[in-house]
Each structure stands twice: as C-alpha cells, then as structure tokens.
Amino acid sequence: MTQAIDKARDCFIPTYRQPEFIIERGEGVYLFDDRGRRYIDAIAGIAVNSLGHNDEEMVRAVSAQASRVTHTSNLYWTAPAMELSERLVAATFAERVFFANSGAEANEAMLKAARRAHFDRGSKRFEFITAINSFHGRTMATVTLTGQPKYHQGFEPMLPGVSYVPYGDLEAMAAAMTPQTAAILVEPIQGEGGVVMPPEGYLAGLRQIADEHGCFLLFDEIQTGVGRTGKFLACDHDGVIPDGATLAKGLGNGMPIGAFLAGPALSACLVPGTHASTFGGNPVCCAAANVVLRRLMDKGLLEQVVETGKYFDQAMQPLIGAGRPANALRGRGLLRGLELKKDTPDLPVIARKHGLMIGMVAGGGVVRLAPPLTISKDEIDALVTALSAALKEAGDAASA
Ligand SMILES: Cc1ncc(COP(=O)(O)O)c(C=O)c1O
Known part of the structure; x- marks a missing residue:
C-alpha cells in the first residue's frame, strides 16, 4: 500500500x-x-x-435517494430539500434557509445577505467585525474573516473592510463599530481557535451592541451547531437570537451540505438572481441531513x-x-x-x-x-x- x-x-x-x-x-x-x-x-x-x-438508517436513506434522483439543480423542488428546510425552520430561529455545499459557502451566503439587506435599505454599510483566532473558512471572504494571520499569508490583499477584535471582549467590539459596520460574525465557541468558550454574557452583549449600532449579528455554528454542544445551536444555551447563522459539518453526517439560516432581517434580501449554488440543496445530501435531524430532534x-x-x-x-x-x-x-x-x-x-x-x-x-x-x-x-x-x-x- x-x-x-x-x-x-x-x-x-x-x-x-x-x-x-x-x-x-x-x-x-x-x-x-x-x-x-x-x-x-x-x-x-x-x-x-x-x-x-x-449508520444503518443513514445508509438506507442515502441509497434510496440516490436510486431515485441524485441531482436536479435548484430550479426544481425535491422532497428531501423541502423536508429539510421545514425541519431547520422548526428547530431554530430561522424564518428561511439557503442550502450550500460547505461551511465556507454557507458563510459566504450569510455575509452577502448581510450586505444586501443593508443595500436594500439604501445603506452603504459593508464592513464586518470578527474575532481574533476565529475560523470561518478558506474562500477569499471567509479566510479574510478568519482572524488568524497565518491563513492570510501569501493570499493578500484580503477583502477590504474587515476588522478583528479579541474574542470575549465586548468593549473592544463596541469600540470597533463604525457607521459602515454591516455585521458582527463570531463562533459561539471558537473551535479551531482552541475550543474557547465565550465569557458569560458575551453573546447577549454582542446582540445588544449590534442592535445599538444597527448592524446584524451573525453566528458561525458550522462546528458548534446540529446538536454538538447539547442544544441544536450553541447560542441556544444563552437564549441569544442572531440575525443569521450557518451550519455545515454535522448536518449531513459526511454528505457535503451547508445551510445559511436567516432570521426575519435577512430572510427576504436574497431574491432570484442575487445568489445561487449548483449543488446546494442536493437531494441525496438533504436526505442524509433529514436523518440527522430526525434522530436529534425526534428520537432523543x-x-x-x-x-x-x-x-x-x-x-x-x-x-x-x-x-x-x-x-x-x-x-x-x-x-x-x-x-x-x-x-x-x-x-x-x-x-x-x-x-x-x-x-x-x-x-x-x-x-x-x-x-x-x-x-x-x-x-x-x-x-x-x-x-x-x-x-x-x-x-x-x-x-x-
Ligand atoms: C467554525 C467554522 N466555520 C467555517 C468552517 C469552514 O467549513 P468548510 O471547511 O466546510 O468550508 C469551519 C471548518 O472547520 C469551521 O470550523
């Protein structure tokens, strides 16, 4: 070998x-x-x-869906994607969902939605604030929002308008706000940064700062979501409701799928033509995710x-x-x-x-x-x- x-x-x-x-x-x-x-x-x-x-149920669901239809593009409805959207809306704060193929792509959709929602309101807010030692993905936008310079090296220039503050520091977050701030993006527990817990009251404090400054609060739940911390979303432990959140990793049990969960402020800004993904919402991946959701939410x-x-x-x-x-x-x-x-x-x-x-x-x-x-x-x-x-x-x- x-x-x-x-x-x-x-x-x-x-x-x-x-x-x-x-x-x-x-x-x-x-x-x-x-x-x-x-x-x-x-x-x-x-x-x-x-x-x-x-997992037996997973293998059965994926095989059954693969033998029915493996892909249709998002131009058509498929039952697994429909069921998954309903399950995610029922399980979370989300009013609507957008399906992607990975964590980074789900974050891209969420960041674009944040800018677009401000644009729809006639505002030019475009800046993002993220945490030092965060991890949000490897695409150009998500690597820029990843607050670890080692991942930027050799790929500069990064996306303009991104600033970095220490994780857990509400004063630093408030001080970093500008009239152009579109959104705050943080992980409810920093995974890649070292499994770092937020201090007590941090997520609620971020909600307050975002509201005071008229920007969106976005949680990257790609590692923490889908039951990993004992609640469906990690932010559920604190009862804090973001404007948007992303899932991927555990959602498909290995089948590639990501999701952008949009609360009321972000659920109507991505209209036909503004954003898309060829494979997002693939029925085989959604069939897998439905098994995960069923086991988590319905089967204990x-x-x-x-x-x-x-x-x-x-x-x-x-x-x-x-x-x-x-x-x-x-x-x-x-x-x-x-x-x-x-x-x-x-x-x-x-x-x-x-x-x-x-x-x-x-x-x-x-x-x-x-x-x-x-x-x-x-x-x-x-x-x-x-x-x-x-x-x-x-x-x-x-x-x-
Ligand atoms: C918190 C977080 N966000 C985003 C990502 C990127 O996800 P993907 O590798 O599926 O693009 C990861 C991956 O480790 C992650 O842990």
Missing part, C-alpha cells in the same frame, strides 16, 4: 499531511485501516460524522448528547490537575478541548498507535475531541484510556 500512497502523494496538491495508511471502512465510532487496525474516531471528520460511520439523540457530555466531563477528570498532563477541559457537550500543560503537536501520531484518532488545535496545546454524537459511555471510557496511554507515552518521550 505504501506504493499506492507514494503515487497518490505525487498526484495530490500537498495541502494535507496524511499518514501512511488508508482508511477502508467505518462502523459506529470506529474506523478501520488497510492494515486491519481499528481506531476510535474521536474527531469524526472534524465534528462531521454526527451519527458515526455506516439531543438529550443523549447532554448525558454523554456530562459523562465525558467526569471521565476526563483523571487527566486534569496537579501532576497530570492537562490543566482543564474546555467546551460543551461533545465538542471538547483538553488544554495540555505542554504543547504536543505530534500527539495525534502517538494516539493512533493506541488506536485513537484525535485532532490538535491552538498550536498543539489543545486536544480537540468531537466524537460522533452517538458515542456510548463505554466508548468514552475506551477513548479516555487510549488518550491517557498516548499522553503518558508523549510525556515519557519528552522526559527521556
């Missing part, structure tokens, strides 16, 4: 550093490689595989995430505190960041030797854990055992 990987390395534009094995299949929270090794998938395609791998999975999230907290405690590898566990529900005492960027490589897949964020200082929402308590125990072993090996190697 090394030969096949070498060949692929020659063909791929090398934007990723894949390891020396091939993933062959998945089952629940487990992935299996071509060497027959099994891994607990504690990152789930980066918060994507909400129902885990090879959302409540289960609250329970397993609490269990996760307890189970991780032996890794935290004096004489142990971590300082704290951040995040909520099943979006967690284990804050390590020492940066360990190569921990994912060591963890794989212990049959565990994890992610690292914040320069290797935080282990990002976002397992399938269906993970059981026993599987959480197995995850913690493997992570402890990996951290011990990393610690032994560092002190050797």
